[in-house]
Amino acid sequence: MISHIDVSSVLRRSVCDLYSNLVTRPTGAAVRIGIEHHLDEIGDKALAVLDFSHVGLLDFSCADEIVAKLLMQYVSVDIPRREVYFVFYGMNESHLEAIEAVLERHDLALVTQLADGASALMGTVDREQRTAWEKVCELGSVRAKELADATGVPADIAERMLETLWRRRLVIRQESGYFPVRGATAGLNPGGLLADGTPGGGGVELS
């Protein structure tokens, strides 16, 4: 299932109709809980596009409550809450600064989708992981052997690398291989998982 979550709407619904800025920890916690409720309704395996386009300011404390604490539940524990992948969309420069700081603090990483539709990694990612991730994006979908061939690393290392990226929810694991995590803006079609041209619209099963 793909879900588009307008973070600004969650803010207005969860905290106050008049607010457009994500500031303070209590606000961040309320918004995160709102997002979690939404995720609870969309199945055990899902891709959530978190859209920050209409968010004014995001301060460090709020970024920690929303982004870091959300990711930690889904990507950085041995038994994550569920298999949820995130794409962070519509972030401006100051959002990026706050999010980059909290990702670094917690050794986290995420996929962001830029205005031109291209995906980028943010946060703590070593060189090997980044190379592997870029190769997955370039090829659209890969198995370990294909990654090994493309990068020149042994197959077992390529397998381990893909597994690590999957555990961090930076790539999607399917029976047919590993796919890049992408939203559906700009008409992108991540590994054949999405066909909808609207952000997170439709709702396509991740098998």
Added chain:
Amino acid sequence: MTNVINMPPSLDEHSFEQIFDQLAPIPPDEKILLDARRTRWASPFGLTALLTLAQTRLERPSLAVPENEDTASYWSRASFFKHAENLYDISGRLPRSRQASESSVLLEVTPVVHTQDVHTVVENIQQRARAILQEKLHLQSQVTMRFTMALSEICQNVIEHAGTGGWVAVQAYKWQQRLGGRNVVVIAVCDAGMGFRKSLESAQGPRPHDRWGDSMALEETVMKGVSRFRDPGRGQGLAGVKRFIGTWDGKFSVRSGTSRLAIVPEWDPGDEPMKEGLAPFPGAQVQITIPERMPDA
């Protein structure tokens, strides 16, 4: 008996120490009169610290307002008297209450008690901050967001750590002497809460260290990012504020208890990174100064 405290002609972060010095020996249940009749100017620190001071007194204090009409008028436009009337017995002629139409007042004196107050501060300041920071201080457009982020984090510290409410004010003005007459914008946030040392002690108790006290608590919190909360995500707000200060050649100072820590930029060589043995005063008093960026900077 009423104890008279004479206020200096110019009331800022440094000269306010004269008031703290006079206040320290007076028990909190004794009546005081703050005599501001000769005061001609006050920074955001001066105004917010004055309100904070009143909150430390058990006996309602008195305040004699500045005789200079321009000064009193400015204090009024900055919403100082609106709040002071609830805390002080005011003597002297108050100017008619007016809204802060003056563009140099970025944020009138505003109470910070609840989370929603931080939202209000942030919502209110953004438009005015953009104009001042870009046009007067010649800072790049992205500074507005970062400035507001820093303001938000400092205000949150009051709510989370002080245990009481506090006050915030922001103003832009032109320095007459320092920095060759450059424009600056100044944020002041003052509270009379538990202060940095007690905040850390509330979680872990006093540190078994010879130097443990207000200055070490300030060092640990501001310089090392230690927080009383066990959550590893804590302490990022102040870290972000420090990055902002560093990027824009700003100055950060915080006074708590009997110590004051400052991150001193090159343009203010007269200040000291740490002062100890100051007159005791509860809570924390923070000031951030961002100077105008010169064309070749």
